[in-house]
Amino acid sequence: MNFDFSEDQKLLQKTARDFLAERSPLQVNREVLESGKDWNPELWKATAEMGWQGAAIPESYGGAGFGHLELALIAMEIGRALSPIPFGPSVYLATEALLLAGSDAQKQKWLTALASGRAVGTLALAEGPGFPSAASLKTSLAGGKLNGKKIGVPAGHIATFAIVAARSSAGPTLALVDLASGAVTRTPTESIDPTQSCAELSFKDAPAELLGAEGKGAELLDRVLDRAAVLLAFEQLGGAERAFELTRDFTMGRYAFGRPIASFQALKHRMADEYVAVELAKSNCYWGAWALERNDPEIGLAAPSARVSATQAFDLTSVEMVQMHGGVGFTWEYDCHLFYRRAKHQGLVIGNASHWREKLVQRLAAKHAA
């Protein structure tokens, strides 16, 4: 039994943690938040120089060629730091989609740009409230032109290109669109977490290429989302761990009624529950990483498990962070809201926990068919 990361991988994680402690303290988030900017491009450039955006991209396409276990640990550290960069949309969604289904030409063009940080990719899915099904997609692809509107596109107005879920005459299809095209209008949306900005994208006869086979978009999208779910779960796990550590430290140092508030069972039992939630999430994340790295079909069960339990852990720890800080937890000045915002944003971005539970039960029911 060796259900753990290797020493080399842990060393890489430590390097990432040290790097982000210096380059991505929470002050960097605050600057983004208070300046009205959407992200920190210098940090994006610096992480690209570390090889992080290309961690899972083969060296032949300009990547660092580490692998998905390494990428998972980097994701966890970015999650701990709440780094204000579009790592999720670009690395977990766009990069994974290209790795799975890109033609050689697409990979040559986009993966090299993604790895170097020159390009930011994203995935455009939502068209209205809820989660679109293959049948309900309205955005259409015909004759190499894309028409329609997407909302809540993560990093939508800083991305270089988008992978867009659309319909063609053959059925659900993924399209790759260069967002520099004049046929795309981008409108920034104010986000619950302004350090993870979103945008509305309108396509009017926008030139688009197929990503993967026409009409096979639903299956491909499912695979991309499973892989992204595992990686995003690591990011959420990192955020949950840090939120919890900061809460624990605060309650140990804060005195009321003559003793540290952490000594009251009303708080310590809830912190025990937080610890349990984080550990269960970590275990499901490890399972997801194992399946992701080996391309094991178990990812169909592991990805929803990791996604849901990491969402629960980050939700719980960020909500409790505000509550256990008391009045100051509700102030702009304290950092609690940075976690509270990020947790909620990340819990929604590729489908909420209910959506992933439903996905899991569909797969379990199919596995244990009548």
Added chain:
Amino acid sequence: MDFNDTKEEATFRAEARAFLDKHMKPLRPGESNNMLSERDDPDTIKHAKAWQATKKDNGWAVLTWPKEFGGRDATPIQSVIWNQEEAKYRVPPNIFGIGLGMLGPTIMAHGTKEQKDRFIAKMARGDEIWCQLFSEPAAGSDLAGLRTSAQKKGDDWVINGQKIWTTGAHFSKWGMIVTRTDPTVPKHAGLTYFIVDMGAPGIEIRQIKQINGGSGFNEVFFTDVKIPDSQRLGRVGDGWRVALTTLMNERASIGGGGGGMRSEDLIRMARQSEWNGKSALEDSAVRQKIADFYIRSSGLKYTGYRTLTALSKGTTPGPESSIGKLVGAPMGQEVAAFAIELQGLAGSALGAAQEAYLGSPGLRIAGGTDEIMRNILAERVLRLPPEPRLDKDTAFRDVPTGPASK
């Protein structure tokens, strides 16, 4: 990252299997060892003793004990591998666990040479069964508040009081008991630890009937029971330290959890049940719940794998293994309640889910309640400050007690 045995582990597993194949039959399909346990009739006890002796005589008992006490200095992961393999066979219930896991190591740590020579070998071979007399009606989670007294009379000690929740007292030859020898000092300082012959005059054992009708444990009453001073374990007044050795050896619970019902069982039950004119499996609330149980169970399963990995690398799991019980026990109760709910109007009829529901509260209490588990995680893993203890510096006899305990 992989789930495979190392080469040494695989060799050990193969040896264990070869031994088991020679002596025991594998479980039948659909059968689990849980179904076979909780029996304490004389035939079962005889069978269990014979199996323990066979294991001991062939070097497969007390694996982790030191060689000098008849063990083989096995690593914790080897012990886990043995348990995994043994669980696949139709073996009799393990009625020696408390002795071998907790009491044996306590004698090794605190016993005299005579005590070690007299007790350990017979315990290891299952010739003598042991029980642990710690909890009392007024001392459960607050164990050091126990009040069964031991008074020195000549060369003997005279015991009076009551113990409770004593697993297996009714078929044990020996017990280990913590008593109060000095009520004039603060509670932890006035305790002394003894070995007691469960057949001694003045001991009365009454089986306790549980919610689910079973009777796994007992009340044990002591009326002027004599214990020779040679059966004292550790110094007078040092009983708390000795008891801590026992408690530290509580077997780390590894893997498993989840209360016995699997997600495929719940899916099958939901599929067969009619709700609002359609299958309950089509109901979104039902689906969400099944997913939630599955996710918690897999979280526990892979937490177990992480613990096994730590063991495999030679680390001993710490108090963080309390997670398994804190998550698994309440979830067992929730899953059973959900399974009953799935049956709708038919849900009252006694079946596996109902049996599980009736049995499940016990697991949330035994071996540390959910609340104590949270304290352990909070204080020993997260290092949060303990609750203030009002009785810490007070003579035990002056500690306030509720009206019920007087």
